[in-house]
Amino acid sequence: xxxGYIIGLIKFTDKEKFIGTFxxxxxxxxxxxxxxxxxxxxxxxxxxxxxxxLNVIVEFEDYEQAKAMMGTSEWNELQAHRRxxxxxxAGSFMLLExxxxxxxx
Numbered sequence: 001x002x003x004g005y006i007i008g009l010i011k012f013t014d015k016e017k018f019i020g021t022f023x024x025x026x027x028x029x030x031x032x033x034x035x036x037x038x039x040x041x042x043x044x045x046x047x048x049x050x051x052x053x054l055n056v057i058v059e060f061e062d063y064e065q066a067k068a069m070m071g072t073s074e075w076n077e078l079q080a081h082r083r084x085x086x087x088x089x090a091g092s093f094m095l096l097e098x099x100x101x102x103x104x105x
Contacts, residue, residue, distance in 0.1 A: 003098035004063035006035070008056035010082070011090040015053070018085035026078055033069040034060050052091055063097045070095060 012018050027037060038057040060066035069075055082088075 002063045004060040004066035005096045006058040007094050009052040009092040010054040011087040012053045014085045021081035
């Protein structure tokens with residue numbers, strides 16, 4: 001069973017509404033579904049690419065569990081709030097499966 005990691009690089013369009021409609025709800029939701037927030041910060045030391053207002057890494061013990069969670073109606077409702085109050089074209093949001101495809105060669 002491989003771990004899963006949600007990576008979020010977020011650029012706010014309305015920080016106050018983002019916090020009120022998404023940020024306050026997503027932590028408890030993730031915890032109920034086996035997610036552990038490893039970091040949720042604006043503090044970065046970037047070398048390349050675009051800067052973001054919020055950078056998030058969430059760990060799950062089971063990639064498939066995280067993937068299933070992302071198919072729920074509650075997840076979809078929360079994501080609608082995230083997209084409404086952030087520039088999702090300027091940010092990135094993904095689920096990664098643990099592993100190193102190049103390290104085994």
